[in-house]
Amino acid sequence: xxxxxxxxxxxxxxxxxxxxxxxxxxxxxxxxxxxxxxxxxxxxxxxxxxxxxxxxxxxxxxxxxxxxxxxxxxxxxxxxxxxxxxxxxxxxxxxxxxxxxxxxxxxxxxxxxxxxxxxxxxxxxxxxxxxxxxxxxxxxxxxxxxxxxxxxxxxxxxxxxxxxxxxxxxxxxxxxxxxxxxxxxxxxxxxxxxxxxxxxxxxxxxxxxxxxxxxxxxxxxxxxxxxxxxxxxxxxxxxxxxxx
Numbered sequence: 001x002x003x004x005x006x007x008x009x010x011x012x013x014x015x016x017x018x019x020x021x022x023x024x025x026x027x028x029x030x031x032x033x034x035x036x037x038x039x040x041x042x043x044x045x046x047x048x049x050x051x052x053x054x055x056x057x058x059x060x061x062x063x064x065x066x067x068x069x070x071x072x073x074x075x076x077x078x079x080x081x082x083x084x085x086x087x088x089x090x091x092x093x094x095x096x097x098x099x100x101x102x103x104x105x106x107x108x109x110x111x112x113x114x115x116x117x118x119x120x121x122x123x124x125x126x127x128x129x130x131x132x133x134x135x136x137x138x139x140x141x142x143x144x145x146x147x148x149x150x151x152x153x154x155x156x157x158x159x160x161x162x163x164x165x166x167x168x169x170x171x172x173x174x175x176x177x178x179x180x181x182x183x184x185x186x187x188x189x190x191x192x193x194x195x196x197x198x199x200x201x202x203x204x205x206x207x208x209x210x211x212x213x214x215x216x217x218x219x220x221x222x223x224x225x226x227x228x229x230x231x232x233x234x235x236x237x238x239x240x241x242x243x244x
Contacts, residue, residue: 103127122212172221
């Protein structure tokens with residue numbers, strides 16, 4: 001009997017493992033903290049998401065805005081993308097409780113007037129309806145309102161550096177060195193740990209993380225590497241150790 005319980009426990013633990021790595025405040029640095037990332041839920045297949053999308057899709061009210069099925073960080077998601085002047089891209093992670101679908105997490109990328117802002121919002125738990133776009137738009141609006149960027153320099157006089165946020169005295173910047181980086185929305189990502197400013201590798205970028213119930217507080221940082229793997233950092237000392 002005890003052997004059966006042990007095997008079941010191992011299987012249950014495996015079901016809660018994702019491709020995302022999580023740096024948490026103990027020594028289990030490569031273990032997913034399901035309570036924080038809300039990863040322990042049913043993984044939806046592409047076909048399931050196609051059915052959901054067909055049920056909630058409405059006539060596009062904004063030109064050049066599209067929604068499609070994507071795979072982000074090893075999970076099937078709904079991706080909403082617009083090519084308007086304020087370019088945005090949202091990845092909706094959907095979870096299913098019984099017969100109800102809800103938005104679990106959103107990864108967002110926004111380029112407003114050329115300034116790139118990347119963010120991740122966890123623990124959303126809003127029902128998925130035809131108004132799902134408004135949830136991400138409202139999140140971006142709240143983040144922009146509460147976390148003003150601090151810009152040094154200008155596009156006509158490069159380099160230009162923009163402070164995007166601060167988590168426990170660690171500062172996050174994007175820097176534009178030349179016209180190509182501006183036109184391709186491809187800045188350098190810089191993290192300042194104490195007096196050290198570290199420029200991330202060209203294929204690595206950061207996201208600033210928030211919890212949905214407190215968008216005024218920048219809570220964690222996420223690094224995405226060249227293999228499209230996301231690593232979550234709640235301890236800024238571990239983040240700084242990883243990039244120095």
